[in-house]
Amino acid sequence: MESQRSILIIGLLLVSFLLWIEYQEAYGPQPIESAEEIQQQNTQNTESSDGFVPQADTSALPQSLNTAETNAQRFVDVTTDTLHLTIDTIGGDVIATDLIKYPVTQGGDDAYQILTSEPATLYIAQSGLIGNQGTDLQSGRAQYSVPQGTYALDNDKEQLIVPLSVVTKDGIQVTKSFTFTRGSHAIDVSYIVNNTTSQVAQVQQYSQLKQTLTERSEGSMFMPTYRGAAYSTLEDKYEKYTFSDIQDERLNIATQGGWVGMLEHYFVSAWVPPQNETNSIYSALSNNAAIIGYKGQTVNIPAGETTTLSSILYIGPKDQGVLANIARGLDLTADYGILWWISQPLFALLKWIYGIVGNWGFAIIFTTIIVKGAMYWLTKKQYESMAKMRALQPKLQQLKDRFGDDKQKMSKGMMELYKKEKVNPMGGCFPMLLQMPIFMALYWVLLESVELRHAEFGLWISDLSVRDPWFVLPILTGASMFLLQRLQPMTIQDPMQQKIFQYMPVAMSIFFFFFPAGLVLYWLMSNIITLVQAKIIYASMEKRGLKTK
Template sequence: MESQRSILIIGLLLVSFLLWIEYQEANAPQAIIPAEQTEQARSETEQSNETGFVPQADNDSLISPVNTDTSNKQRLINVTTDTLHLVIDTLGGDVISADLIKYPVTQGGDDAFQVFSNKAATLYIAQSGLIGKQGVDLSTGRANYNVPRETYVLSEGEEQIVVPLSTVTKEGIIVTKNFVFTRGSHAVEVSYTINNTTNSPAHVQQYAQLKQSLVEREGGSMFMPTYRGAAYGTLEDNYEKYKFPEFEDEKLNLATQGGWVAMLEHYFVSTWIAPKTGTNTLYSTISNNAAIIGYKGESLSIPAGETTTVSSTLYVGPKDQDTLAGLAKGLDLTVDYGILWWLSQPLFAMLKWIYDLVGNWGVAIIFITIIVKGAMYWLTKKQYESMAKMRALAPKLQQLKDRYGDDKQKMSKGMMDLYKKEKVNPMGGCFPMLLQMPIFMALYWVLLESVELRHADFALWITDLSIPDPWFVLPILTAASMFLLQRLQPMTIQDPMQQKIFKYMPVGMGVFFIFFPAGLVLYWLISNVITLVQAKIIYASMEKRGLKTK
């Protein structure tokens, strides 16, 4: 019995430790540039904005100088829809600012969450363009577009607005870069119409990239840090996480059909989605203290006198799994549930289905916990029955110990014979718990990573399930429920150290839960309460059958 109890204690501590380590690894800030280098980084970043990194065309001989007239330099275009407020720079047609209108920074506030920013120390922008002999973007300069007006607003009743940027290359090729915004969407179609008015073929390649400063940012905390990193998807690998340190050590250079590249935060993502047809090359680099990840399309040959259109999709918004799955294969995996994603996704689908019925995420968490615990009742029953049988054998085990003393071989044989005679599996109480762990961990990541719980109201003082309980009520109740569970399982441990660990575990876990989102603690509390009820039912049933439970 003591060894079984020890295994249970160690198992619980190990699971808690692994959850903490995995959370820290998945969400810890990737601080690459020390704070003391911020001023230097700002200077270099401002310089990089003047020219910027642009990938080389496949055939270097195709590259030739372009018109880099800057008379229209940095004429900013403001675009407002029902979901986005974007600022586009006519120099390169870069998206240099993006606010998510429906996702305020503070709950109920009007301070929209900002994804993109062109501030030097927190640079994070989306760039795109054309390269090649007749391309308008080169490493020596960016295209300088003209635009009819500087403000675009999606009016009531409108479903789409188009923001056209245009320029003419020195050869006389007319390029129109269109940004197409759709009501209710965070996805923006970016297309290029290339009108070859010359007497010879034009050769161009489309590219798109995300650029983010590596200067350490403020925000987050020890227990709830803000994640910064990248990811990409190819035809062969639907989702690959790509941390900033890997940009320098392992530069990306992958050819794939379709594909996408992304920059990730806790609840939000920006991504360029390449055309699904043709072969694209995914790349990454570090330039002027900024991480860059992008894709480059195939080289296009446009016959003289003809017009060709190429396009890609920019998404900047929440990690909404249904939306992301519809945009590109594997993009929904940016909602990073870890190695148990295959289990977390159906659990999230169930949670969302329940929410659609009850209209409250806190109530949905309670119901899904009831469903999961109910489905695993037979495992809980086996666990408690096994533990009760082991307690009943405690006097006989003590007799064996008194009889054989320090003779471990005879003691071991006597115990095995006793287990066989009484039909008791000494590990029967551990296996059910081990089988339940993947489900608990999967649900843990669902509640931690799902943007739907951000600013989600529950009841009374719990107005945001994604932040810790401000009054610590849930952590205290959870610790109390763990204490009551202990009372149902009389302590038979003889080792003083193990006794102390087991005795004070509820207190330690209560302190631990103070720093975790209220939604997670609510789930754990309800799980404990259900376990208490199930234990009472199981023990009552066992006593009716004449089995000793205490």
Template sequence: MESQRSILIIAIAFISFLLWQKWHEAYGPQPVQPVTQQAADSVPAGVPSASSVPASNGTDEDVPVAASEALPQATASNSTKQTISVVTDTLNLTISLVGGDVIHADLVKFPVTQGSDEPYSLLRAGNGLYVAQSGLVGANGPDGSSQGRPLYQAQADSYELNGDTLSVPLTWSSNDGISITKTFTFTRGHNDVDVSYAITNNSGQTAQFQQYAQLKQTTAEQEGGNMFMPTYRGAAYGTADDRYNKYTFGDIEDDPLRITTTGGWVSMLEHYFISAWVPSQTETNSLYSRMVANQYAIVGYTGEPTSVESGQVIELNSTLYLGPKDQEKLAMLANGLDLTVDYGILWWISQPLFTLLKFLHSLVGNWGLAIILITIIVKGAMYWLTKKQYESMAKMRNLAPKMQQLKDRYGDDRQKMSQAMMELYKKEKVNPMGGCFPLLLQMPIFLALYWVLLESVELRHADFILWITDLSVMDPYFVLPILTGASMWMLQKLQPTTMTDPMQQKIMQWMPVAMSVFFIWFPAGLVLYWFISNVITLIQAKMIYASMEKRGIK
């Protein structure tokens, strides 16, 4: 088999893989939830129902929903300041005193564009609504009241992290002796925020509460990836039995999530960044989703119902993560949360490759050089496959005259032709699949590294050299795509074809040009990998051909 055909196979297989994946996301069968996890009715066990909130309508609508453009209605209206600001070394937040929701979150260490002073906004109110809500429902929960959300009180309008930790307490009290302190605790260098509720019951009777938390955002179309750089925007969740599941906005609209599990987590994803609620990992939680007004998607959880005796003080906790898809940090928060860095079905190859890439970066301090080094290592490790591939192709080319003789002898008699070919292969000790099999073994590694370079937030705004200041976007001057096409042309010249079909010859002649155009939309880091891979292949081909010449193989 000709190496040019191999290149064509790679391109077609790669494009087919991307198209199949996009089709599967849109139209493929969705995973069926285990029966043991699914609730018996349409409302999960943890979502407030008629039994837990007598004053409500008995649906999952009992869990509060923020208004699309304004703050939710409060139980009191005597406050002129209904938001506070919190600034840390990683986050710049705005928290509404109505319900204690996080309605705005800037990621301080991640500019919206390279070199910009404006930080990336993950959460936002108003247009493009995307907020993180949390609270207490249940018979005595202030968020489950028919009067609206509770209005918390804060000691200051703004808070700033100066030490290693910062606690921001919000307080609320009812007329019947129940007081709640909702505390946000921030830690230097962390994007995860501890959210706790200290509940004091002095009402003279047992009170019932249930913790909930949810993420809500608009489903309106936003800028995203394309066929060559597919990115996912939507919900995801994890359970004790199924660590990671995507749940698209279409899924939320057509088949709302209703699962009860030990631990678990819920999240909203976008390229490079994630917001996630992580409840207690030892308690039973109910994960849910729903669509509001056909334009706002919600994914959340409710915890176990909690009874608080009169005179008793209890504390409930959860964790809110707002930040980049950092695999190490996410893995520490919940089982499977690190899988939101979605490498697809080849994650078991991608994760070791990413670990190696990070190690190389720790040595050289430049992600572009790290990509070059990992390419050298990968191509070096696969040298024996490349050698087998090239030797097999050389032997098949040498058999071309004998194959033509068989065609002339047997004509259209396919059966005799096939028998003669098998005898020829056996006599000459040639495997007709020898050129394809090594190629098929290399494809998963290329695809795995493709997803590593596409998904890793570490490459966002990562500088290389000269004009390439961001390896996560396309080469602004198209130098790398042109060099890649030139290297493919050189590989073609190094491996002259014996093709006689004019159409195939034209396709192969234009292949480097087509691939150069194809690579224009790829991130520079990916094109750098392919270009260096081609250069190494050229060097290896020279070595392999020299070795074959010494052994008398043309």
């Protein structure tokens, strides 16, 4: 039993350590660099293999869009049923986006803003055409014209198209169109390039996301969240690329398909190029802002002909089903960590149950019942092994009295006793350790899944994604852990270890004060089910003549 207690403690410490590692990776402080170092990196990282990384000149952006200039023709205001955004006619960039269906406060009308042109928190989506006859050159970016300054998706329409047009200095006609679809956060961005000249025109599509390096905290030690860049290639479905990575090393990867994105807790913005073409993924620094983007293949347009280029801009929640249909690996931006292979099936089960019961809290409860039911055989092995170990305690004490401090003889005698009685001393620990990954996997499901954001359970639990405001669930969880402990009579002789084990429910309850209410609800239900299972298992063992106390 002493070895079982020790391994339980080690398991709990391992969980804490893994949480701390994830916290440091996603939320920990980044090294501070001098202005000289940053300037040097800016010089080095803003050059690609062909000597050019497309970047917008954002120095002309207004300090705030709430100015008289907003009403000028330069800025286009677009509203759909899911998005409210602003397009800058210089370059045709998306410089502000509100997610209409995702309020900042639960039940409020304050839409969550993901893109912004505010200099302190700059975060914009840029795109254009480079190349010999491109719209965006080293000398400056295109100034598009637009038929009107305001667009809105009509109630009886499924799509809204916002066309921007320009004629380049070479006389090439370019129409850049944004196509919005009802109920969608994905925007089709296309270029119709009409080569009206007598020469072959060369253009290359590019798209990039640009975000200031200024830290914006979203998480906490017990709810760490990642804010930074990510990308996908044919070889790597999902790779995080932190702001410090962008500062340290320029990214330059050629791949078929792929995508680039910027992530925050529940939301993501991503550029998805044509998946059947070869694209070049790059990163850069510009004026204390991180850039990640892609460049497409160079396209030759014969004289008198027209070519269409396109990409997808997604700005919205990490809806895994939607993202998986847009591009391979884009659903992994709902980052479940190294246990994603457990988390994804758990989330699928959770979502399926929610579709039946219509309440995420009850979905968690029924998921717990199913998971614990599937693991009943492990729980049974655990308690039967623990009961056999308790039955051996008198014989183990006799060995201790016989050999005293001779650890070698004591160890040999214990092994012989275990072999004779057909008892595995680790049998009670292995089932407990198997449950740890499931706990961690569900932790990340409840932390990362946008479906649980502002999800109401009932009574005082109005949001399962944040901690219990009255700490009722953590206290009940601690009490259930205490009752579980009472089912396992204390056999540890060392007074210090006894105290550690006795106060473990109290320590865990304090941890649970900071966990999302949904996770604590899962743990509480798991403990209650374990208590019921333990009673059933003990009753069965007593019928078979096995001592349980």
